[in-house]
Amino acid sequence: MEPTAGAIRVEKATVADAEAxxxxxxxxxxxxxxLHRPLNExxxxxxxxxxxxxxxxxxxxxxxxxxxxADLAEIKSLAVREDRQLKGVGAALVRACLDEARRLGLxxxxxxxxxxxxxxxxxxxxxxxxxxxxxxxxxxxRCPKFPSCNEIAVSIDLFPNVxxxxxxxxIEGRPLGAAGA
Numbered sequence: 001m002e003p004t005a006g007a008i009r010v011e012k013a014t015v016a017d018a019e020a021x022x023x024x025x026x027x028x029x030x031x032x033x034x035l036h037r038p039l040n041e042x043x044x045x046x047x048x049x050x051x052x053x054x055x056x057x058x059x060x061x062x063x064x065x066x067x068x069x070a071d072l073a074e075i076k077s078l079a080v081r082e083d084r085q086l087k088g089v090g091a092a093l094v095r096a097c098l099d100e101a102r103r104l105g106l107x108x109x110x111x112x113x114x115x116x117x118x119x120x121x122x123x124x125x126x127x128x129x130x131x132x133x134x135x136x137x138x139x140x141x142r143c144p145k146f147p148s149c150n151e152i153a154v155s156i157d158l159f160p161n162v163x164x165x166x167x168x169x170x171i172e173g174r175p176l177g178a179a180g181a
Contacts, residue, residue, distance in 0.1 A: 008089055010096040013049035013062065018042050020059045021049060023081045032113060037077055050096045052080070052089045060084045063093035065100050065109070072132065073101050075111040094122050102158050110155035124154040131155070 013021065022039045029036040037108045042049070048064040061080035068074045075097050101109045110132055111119060121128070132153065 007055035008060065008087075008092050009053045009055075009057075010050050010092050010106060011053070013046055013051045015043075015046065017049070017062070018046060019060065021051070021062045021077070021079075024059075024062060024081065024128050025072055025077050025175075028079050034077065034079065040157065049077070050093055050100075052093055054084075061089045061093055063090075063097055065097040067104070067106070069134075071107050073097075073104075073106050073109050073130075075109060078111070090118065094119070098122075098156070105159075107159045108157050110153060112151040112153055114151060116152045117153050119154040120157075122156075124156045127153040127155040129153040 018039065022037065022042050025034060025037045028034045038086050045066065049062055051062050052060040054060055061084065063078040065073050066076050075094060078090060078093060087092060098109060109116045110127060111124070113119060116126060
């Protein structure tokens with residue numbers, strides 16, 4: 001267990017968390033705010049997930065750190081209960097993902113989001129999705145929104161200039177599916 005700000009605890013998800021993760025992600029996906037994740041996919045990737053809990057152990061939110069290659073991971077399925085938003089839960093989940101990425105020696109983490117400002121406050125920068133071809137060809141091409149996705153790519157370099165990693169170009173205000181993005 002990893003303590004975080006206030007009474008929020010962030011820890012690795014267990015099998016007992018899978019249905020809560022599924023229901024929370026589905027809630028926001030049904031509103032078009034994130035992609036659906038079938039329950040079997042959550043179980044298959046459960047080791048990627050972190051969950052946030054309050055002092056009483058109540059589930060508050062989730063996020064997954066999904067490895068794409070030796071130099072890149074993605075934060076996926078970041079969701080916080082509506083009654084606990086704007087209280088540091090999402091930031092605590094992202095920090096846990098970044099700590100895990102550092103522990104694994106990953107130099108770069110990215111996310112596709114509708115809320116880039118949230119990530120920018122945590123040190124991420126706007127990026128061009130073309131910098132993440134493994135993501136595009138592994139998953140994006142199967143998405144119903146492809147190639148007209150309106151999510152925005154953000155990234156953070158955890159170990160700048162390690163293994164030649166360079167800061168990614170900033171594509172200000174352009175959705176990743178926009179022409180020229």
